[in-house]
Amino acid sequence: MKRFLFACIALSLIAISLHAQKIKVACVGNSVTYGYGLDRPEVNAYPAQLQRLLGDEFEVGNFGKSGATLLNKGHRPYMQQEEFKKAIAFAGDRVIIHLGLNDTDPRNWPNYRDEFVSDYLSLIDSFRLVNPKCKIAICRMTPISNRHQRFESGTRDWYWQIQKSIEEIAEIANVSLIDLQEGLYNRPDLLPDALHPNIEGAGIIASKVYCALTGDYGGLQLSQLYSDNMVLQREEEIVLSGIANAGDVVTVTIGRQKKKAITSSNGKWSVVLDPLQTGNPYTLTISTSKKKYVFNNVLAGEVWLCSGQSNMAFMVKEGAEKREQLAKASSKPQIRFFDMKPRWLTNSEEWDVSALDSLNRLQYYKETKWQECTEQTAANVSAIAYEFGMMLSDSLHVPVGLIINAIGGSACESWIDRKTLEFSYPDILYSWKENDRIQPWVRERASLNVKQSSNKLQRHPYEPCYLFEAGIAPLAKYPVKGVVWYQGESNAHNIEVHEILFPLLVESWRKNWNKELPFYYVQLSSLDRPSWTWFRDSQRRMLKDIRCVGMAVSSDCGDSTNVHPTRKKEVGDRLARLALHDTYGKTLTPSGPLFRSVEFTNGAAFVTFDFNEGMHSSDGESLKTFEIAEHEGVFFAAMAEVVDGRIKVWSKEVKNPRFVRYGWQPFTRANLVNKEGLPASTFRTGY
Numbered sequence: 001m002k003r004f005l006f007a008c009i010a011l012s013l014i015a016i017s018l019h020a021q022k023i024k025v026a027c028v029g030n031s032v033t034y035g036y037g038l039d040r041p042e043v044n045a046y047p048a049q050l051q052r053l054l055g056d057e058f059e060v061g062n063f064g065k066s067g068a069t070l071l072n073k074g075h076r077p078y079m080q081q082e083e084f085k086k087a088i089a090f091a092g093d094r095v096i097i098h099l100g101l102n103d104t105d106p107r108n109w110p111n112y113r114d115e116f117v118s119d120y121l122s123l124i125d126s127f128r129l130v131n132p133k134c135k136i137a138i139c140r141m142t143p144i145s146n147r148h149q150r151f152e153s154g155t156r157d158w159y160w161q162i163q164k165s166i167e168e169i170a171e172i173a174n175v176s177l178i179d180l181q182e183g184l185y186n187r188p189d190l191l192p193d194a195l196h197p198n199i200e201g202a203g204i205i206a207s208k209v210y211c212a213l214t215g216d217y218g219g220l221q222l223s224q225l226y227s228d229n230m231v232l233q234r235e236e237e238i239v240l241s242g243i244a245n246a247g248d249v250v251t252v253t254i255g256r257q258k259k260k261a262i263t264s265s266n267g268k269w270s271v272v273l274d275p276l277q278t279g280n281p282y283t284l285t286i287s288t289s290k291k292k293y294v295f296n297n298v299l300a301g302e303v304w305l306c307s308g309q310s311n312m313a314f315m316v317k318e319g320a321e322k323r324e325q326l327a328k329a330s331s332k333p334q335i336r337f338f339d340m341k342p343r344w345l346t347n348s349e350e351w352d353v354s355a356l357d358s359l360n361r362l363q364y365y366k367e368t369k370w371q372e373c374t375e376q377t378a379a380n381v382s383a384i385a386y387e388f389g390m391m392l393s394d395s396l397h398v399p400v401g402l403i404i405n406a407i408g409g410s411a412c413e414s415w416i417d418r419k420t421l422e423f424s425y426p427d428i429l430y431s432w433k434e435n436d437r438i439q440p441w442v443r444e445r446a447s448l449n450v451k452q453s454s455n456k457l458q459r460h461p462y463e464p465c466y467l468f469e470a471g472i473a474p475l476a477k478y479p480v481k482g483v484v485w486y487q488g489e490s491n492a493h494n495i496e497v498h499e500i501l502f503p504l505l506v507e508s509w510r511k512n513w514n515k516e517l518p519f520y521y522v523q524l525s526s527l528d529r530p531s532w533t534w535f536r537d538s539q540r541r542m543l544k545d546i547r548c549v550g551m552a553v554s555s556d557c558g559d560s561t562n563v564h565p566t567r568k569k570e571v572g573d574r575l576a577r578l579a580l581h582d583t584y585g586k587t588l589t590p591s592g593p594l595f596r597s598v599e600f601t602n603g604a605a606f607v608t609f610d611f612n613e614g615m616h617s618s619d620g621e622s623l624k625t626f627e628i629a630e631h632e633g634v635f636f637a638a639m640a641e642v643v644d645g646r647i648k649v650w651s652k653e654v655k656n657p658r659f660v661r662y663g664w665q666p667f668t669r670a671n672l673v674n675k676e677g678l679p680a681s682t683f684r685t686g687y
Helices: 002-018 046-054 082-090 109-130 151-173 199-214 322-326 353-360 375-379 383-396 418-424 440-449 466-475 495-513 532-544 569-583
Strands: 023-029 058-064 094-098 135-140 176-179 231-233 238-243 249-254 257-262 268-273 282-287 292-308 335-339 400-406 482-486 519-522 549-552 594-601 604-610 626-629 635-637 639-643 646-650 659-662
Touching: 023 046, 023 082, 023 109, 046 058, 046 199, 058 082, 082 109, 094 109, 094 199, 109 135, 109 151, 135 151, 135 199, 151 176, 176 199, 231 400, 249 268, 257 268, 292 383, 322 375, 322 383, 335 383, 383 400, 383 482, 383 569, 400 466, 418 495, 466 495, 482 569, 495 532, 519 569, 532 549, 532 594, 549 569, 604 659, 626 646
Parallel strands: 023 058, 023 094, 094 135, 135 176, 231 292, 292 400, 292 482, 335 400, 482 519, 519 549
Antiparallel strands: 238 268, 249 257, 249 282, 282 292, 594 604, 604 646, 626 635, 626 659, 639 646
8 A cells, every 4th residue: 555655646746747737626435426326427426516616727536436435344445446546646635525425334334433533534644645735625424315225224323423423533633524414404305316416416515515615605695584673682692693705704793792703614604792782773784804784773672483384374464353453563663573475375276397496495485574563564474473572562661573484284394303303203204295194185285286396306395394494494593582383283183293293393493593492382273173172182281291381272262164263363462471471470370271180079070270360251151161971982061160269070970070171172162261361271181
């Protein structure tokens, strides 16, 4: 090997003298570098596309070897391949190494993982030996999709272990780290065989490497969340972030604060602002030496993300209380909306080819910006979010910013990030349009919308992970206080699956924002759909299973035939009560009566509730819809009355009661409320 290396050095010196005018870039790797699966890899593989981006000042060499492992004891060690010898002889001025994917093979990583770091360092040293001035970058691996045949049998787990090792190697060897996962992980449609990128995917790799080599990331760029009229979360440190060219100094000024950051080699920068106090409007300035953004009328207040499906998307102008709600709108400019509307509604129709292409590129939402509350802007935003924000503003006397991101018909799994599902519930990712864990209506509507697509991996908003990737990740962890959520209709067919998914959703978003966001959700209302009784109770029981959550009851606002009941003001008020009590520490009753426990004695059930003060019927009549049973499944209508702060439930038909339930009808006339007139949640005992 030493003789070979010295010979290569001699050849390299000759080559350097002949090609002194060009900067040589050696692309070292496996089949992804080679361009496996691509038509004409010599033209379409990422090194060839990189050559076109870099231009004539560079000479790019493709030294990819299909099946190659980084491990020297692996089944096809790269350092034993002819491509390695050619790469060494090339003596690149820049070396880009992308290896590790094939090391996930069960023949490799399980046996030789302890040698991965030393083998990688040896590879790096080999290129430094032939060209001591070369600059080396190693790559975080491109993705392996869950469709890979060995995904759950080891590949998934070994992939992430190797990814971590690569990050550590970059630090040990003092080389650059290029993230090739970032541009592709949320684009499984670009991996036809679950491993190898198509031409577009290879182009994304080429672009990533180009940016890393040149430091050119397109200059200063910000999320569209940065605009005039924006609201920043008050009274806590705020991280503002964006993209700029590597090495650019980014200056952020607001009020008396002036913060600076130097853009890292990956094009990312961030600054941490000291807590902002509520007060007069601010001007926020973000600039580099070549570009400057100025945002006016910026407020510091409370920022909430309002999300879910169609009942959250339901607009003020569609509601029964629209006149009452809009009456105050023009006097509330301190309430601001960032309303994320979809480009295409998931109606019963086929979408055209241009729409389908945009969907694959995660371009599902219309461009938007922050707007002040006026009668015109308020009419078109979520009625529940609007009322929630109005009550917070009136109670706290501070500005309120509402990020509204709700998509009609969307299922819970669409809003969860990919890594969470890959590790915690991968079964829902497979063949999702035929997967009976997903509601049939959801699958049928998605199949209709994408009917014109010939792409077997066509994306759709209802696909697991899609709305997180298209609508939550782009929020770039913009500082928010918490989340209000109204969704479940599209998961009510399978309660057990939803009981897995909903905690994962909460966990996913808390990881994304790196904080324990309070999460307040709406219990499904009343509707003549058989599974809704059990689903509502499942939502109630999850209050005890998930930290820092609250549930607003809406069963009294339902409609027996309309999945979109028009009474939304009360629902928004109830969500605001939860936030005011739990998040802001206000002294008020946060909820209607919630079942706590039951005692069976003397032929009756005595039910204890939280938030039980002043319990009575909402209509002045006797309490309705209580039922009692001695044997599971054999319930009888029961009498009920308030006795010493508990509800006594009995029936002459049941001598020795063991079960009790309330409001156990899909559409219910249940009428138990507390002194605030807040309705009790439907429930049943016996779990």
